[in-house]
Amino acid sequence: MENEKKLKELFGTNGVRGVIGTEMNPELVMRIGSALGTMVRGTIAVGRDTRTSGEALAAAMRAGLLSTGCDVVDVGILPTPALQYLVREHYDGGAMITASHNPPEYNGVKVIEGDGTEMGDERTIQLEALIKSREATIADWRNIGRLTDERQRVEEYITSIVTQFPERICKGMTIVVDPGSGPAAATTPEILRRMGATIHTINARFDGTFPGRLPEPTPEGLAPLSEMVRATGAAFGVAHDGDADRAVFVDEKGIFIDENVTFAMLAGAACKKRPGLIITPVSTSDLIADVTSTYGCTTIATPVGSIYVARTMRRYIAEGQPVAFGGEGNGGLIFPDHQFCRDGGMTAAAMAALIAESAVPISRLTEKLPSYTMLKEKIYTDDPDALIKKVQQHAPDSPVFDETDGIHIRWKDAWALLRPSGTEPFVRLYVESKNPITAEDMKKIILEILNN
Structure with a gap:
């Protein structure tokens, strides 16, 4: 695995990213699209986050894919986990135009396999070889792919999360949501409303200039979220990164909760209901193993990167071993009963359900955990x-x-x-x-x- 990782040159841990106009441009994205279309030969969904360069790069991706004869479905602006869910349910692959937590001048591409997980190392190396060789197969005029618009399908992702929990479990709860001007503005507030919560929002309009804060949800950048939580008497506040595959939280006092603490809380809740393996990278806090071991769970370490966590979870399940939970210590958590990718919307919903079931403030739950x-x-x-x-x-x-x-x-x-x-x-x-x-x-x- 290490040798394969070293062979990757264009793609990093989570896709390829770069500054627009220098490392990242439409010509490169179109070549990625034609290489992906050559490999997949099916129907590919293309989504994007809210960055100002997103539409240009998404158009380039669609052009590259269509030129190979692939049919392309435009699912518009949506969180990366929403695209992953839709790909798993309906399509042969996907491409997400996003730079996740990077600053506004960046953009990039995440490639999604037909099972909804990010493309693994071996396939990514094959993809890079096609990109570099410029030997993608271009269809003739009779076999160019067909483009359709299915932006309404994001509703399926919202419903898939809401139905994981008891009906209106959060009735009477107030939550503040900060999507950071990203795609979760159209999903996380709606998910929590359907769970019965009263929702206040900040930075909840699509805006690729990110005027309220940068895409990385830092404690300093979330000061306005903390202020609104205190002002509204909310149970907690939740914020997302640029493509909403991660979620971070502030408690009812507006105090930022370390992402490893969030991981431990939700992993502990999962283990309490169904013990099993916990899969997480070597960069994750010992707090997770400390908490989950009390429920009889064993923690397995992987290389850093959600793709390694997700594929390790799937491998153990295929071998007949129970897997309770997975994720990274950066707010990117994986719920195996939902899908095998980091999902910020699902994380927000799971935290809301945990607080509703506990009937105690979130700060009380964090205080009970060991300190690291x-x-x-x-x-x-x-x-x-x-x-x-x-x-x-x-x-x-x-x-x-x-x-x-x-x-x-x-x-x-x-x-x-x-x-x-x-x-x-x-x-x-x-x-x-x-x-x-x-x-x-x-x-x-x-x-x-x-x-x-």
């Missing part, structure tokens, strides 16, 4: 492998190493992960411990190794 300190750092470098090898050679106190993704270093009372970013030119450093002082000390030691 996770520190993160970005280290810009042209040679990430050299940095990783340096830390491996000089890490103190004889730790245990795991090379599932980058280098994971575990000591008795702390762990660290150093891995290259899948989308940007830097190495990510994670350090975690139950003891905040230990976490700070280990981070300092690793940075000193790198600096020396």
